[in-house]
Amino acid sequence: MHDVIVIGAGLAGLRCAGLLSARGLDVVVLDAADAVGGRQRTDIVDGFRLDRGFQVLNPAYPALRRSVDLTTLALGSFPVGVRVRTIDGMAELRHPVRHPLSIIASLRSGLVSGRDAVALARWAGPALVHPLSRLARNDVTVREGWDAAGLRGPLRTAVLEPFLAGVLAERGGETSNAFARLLVRYFALGRPGLPAQGIAAVPEQLAAHARAAGAGIRLGAGAERLSAFPGGIRVDLTDGDSVRAARVVVAVGPDAVADLTGLARPATNGLQTWWFAATDPPTASALLTVDGRGRGQGPVVNTVVMTHTVPSYAPAGRHLIAATCLLPHGSDPAEESDVRRHLGEIWGADVSAWELIRRDDIDDALPAQRAPLRAPRSPRYAERLYIAGDHRDTASINGALVSGERAARAILTDAGSSARAR
Numbered sequence: 001m002h003d004v005i006v007i008g009a010g011l012a013g014l015r016c017a018g019l020l021s022a023r024g025l026d027v028v029v030l031d032a033a034d035a036v037g038g039r040q041r042t043d044i045v046d047g048f049r050l051d052r053g054f055q056v057l058n059p060a061y062p063a064l065r066r067s068v069d070l071t072t073l074a075l076g077s078f079p080v081g082v083r084v085r086t087i088d089g090m091a092e093l094r095h096p097v098r099h100p101l102s103i104i105a106s107l108r109s110g111l112v113s114g115r116d117a118v119a120l121a122r123w124a125g126p127a128l129v130h131p132l133s134r135l136a137r138n139d140v141t142v143r144e145g146w147d148a149a150g151l152r153g154p155l156r157t158a159v160l161e162p163f164l165a166g167v168l169a170e171r172g173g174e175t176s177n178a179f180a181r182l183l184v185r186y187f188a189l190g191r192p193g194l195p196a197q198g199i200a201a202v203p204e205q206l207a208a209h210a211r212a213a214g215a216g217i218r219l220g221a222g223a224e225r226l227s228a229f230p231g232g233i234r235v236d237l238t239d240g241d242s243v244r245a246a247r248v249v250v251a252v253g254p255d256a257v258a259d260l261t262g263l264a265r266p267a268t269n270g271l272q273t274w275w276f277a278a279t280d281p282p283t284a285s286a287l288l289t290v291d292g293r294g295r296g297q298g299p300v301v302n303t304v305v306m307t308h309t310v311p312s313y314a315p316a317g318r319h320l321i322a323a324t325c326l327l328p329h330g331s332d333p334a335e336e337s338d339v340r341r342h343l344g345e346i347w348g349a350d351v352s353a354w355e356l357i358r359r360d361d362i363d364d365a366l367p368a369q370r371a372p373l374r375a376p377r378s379p380r381y382a383e384r385l386y387i388a389g390d391h392r393d394t395a396s397i398n399g400a401l402v403s404g405e406r407a408a409r410a411i412l413t414d415a416g417s418s419a420r421a422r
């Protein structure tokens with residue numbers, strides 16, 4: 001019998017397992033998939049490195065900084081800013097603190113009025129100085145937050161709304177204002193990027209830490225049922241095997257947690273990423289690009305030439321372009337013809353020769369982080385049973401890691417260890 005079984009080798013489960021093993025506990029991680037990583041996987045397809053859905057890694061995430069060695073990830077960093085397709089052409093908005101001269105170009109773009117700039121500072125400013133608990137007081141939706149700040153012009157409709165739609169995986173403005181401000185703080189503090197080997201390098205490093213500390217990781221091991229017995233919990237696997245431990249952490253993600261625990265299924269938002277290969281990139285810019293011409297223009301919420309930031313994502317002489325769409329539950333996924341038409345408009349380029357390498361439809365990409373923002377949920381769910389994952393904290397890489405740390409701390413406390421997880 002093990003001390004702890006962790007079900008799920010995503011960020012939350014791996015972080016939890018690594019901390020517990022480092023404290024001398026006998027830990028085994030079970031995952032139904034054929035590799036660790038959960039929502040952070042990378043595949044090599046025709047020499048291209050494709051993450052399972054476009055995502056970025058923000059090195060400012062505190063839990064990331066204490067969990068992994070960022071240096072060995074060899075991050076390629078995206079420029080801080082956004083390109084916006086407007087009716088008149090293409091505008092670039094860069095981070096005003098990092099690129100002071102860009103303020104002139106931003107003002108000239110017509111996207112930033114003085115009134116909007118003041119309203120943005122009113123909305124985002126507190127996020128730079130106050131902790132999340134303070135921001136979450138009297139939380140409203142981000143739509144209401146912008147209204148209250150007086151942010152109503154093109155900076156909102158042509159820049160923030162389309163940009164945050166891709167980050168939050170929804171465009172109705174229903175997300176918690178406090179959470180949106182927290183993300184803006186991270187964007188202000190860090191320069192998001194991607195590991196040279198793909199996003200999967202993050203969980204792979206966590207798995208290596210956990211293994212080095214003594215944890216076992218069993219892949220292809222789907223958990224089907226949990227049953228308590230005196231002094232522990234038995235986990236029955238889909239292949240008929242069963243494993244026992246004194247304590248179990250369910251770190252399976254919002255799509256599967258209800259089946260194993262009876263917890264209500266957390267609400268989620270979906271994302272769809274289209275990966276295209278091209279010989280000639282449509283731009284020399286590495287900035288993320290959005291359509292600022294208003295809703296209804298097409299399905300793409302953001303697009304970027306990946307290889308300008310992480311050249312290792314494509315074979316020599318080729319470029320990889322990501323295009324992300326929302327995937328609301330119950331709606332039909334975007335059609336390729338529509339995506340190509342919209343990309344042609346956004347880039348102002350002929351994209352007909354681009355080769356579609358893969359399309360990733362991820363129904364449960366992110367837990368919906370609705371207002372009011374809830375305090376992080378306790379990892380203790382039942383006697384000897386714990387739950388971890390981004391749906392227990394904030395919908396992010398940081399949230400997943402923090403929840404894994406919290407579960408580890410709870411177990412160390414409950415198991416009678418006075419030691420605290422670092």
Ligand SMILES: Cc1cc2nc3c(=O)[nH]c(=O)nc-3n(C[C@H](O)[C@H](O)[C@H](O)COP(=O)(O)OP(=O)(O)OC[C@H]3O[C@@H](n4cnc5c(N)ncnc54)[C@H](O)[C@@H]3O)c2cc1C
Nearest residue numbers: 008010011012032038039053055056223252253389390397
């Ligand atoms: C397209 C996309 C874009 C994103 N963009 C960003 C971003 O830019 N920034 C950001 O911070 N976050 C982003 N995220 C979110 C981030 O990836 C997640 O928050 C994080 O990876 C969640 O980790 P987790 O450990 O909570 O869950 P998961 O990664 O879902 O891990 C759960 C694991 O449990 C396993 N499992 C499930 N059921 C069973 C079972 N019955 N038995 C055994 N194993 C099981 C699964 O195989 C999986 O490995 C994005 C996610 C997606 C999908």
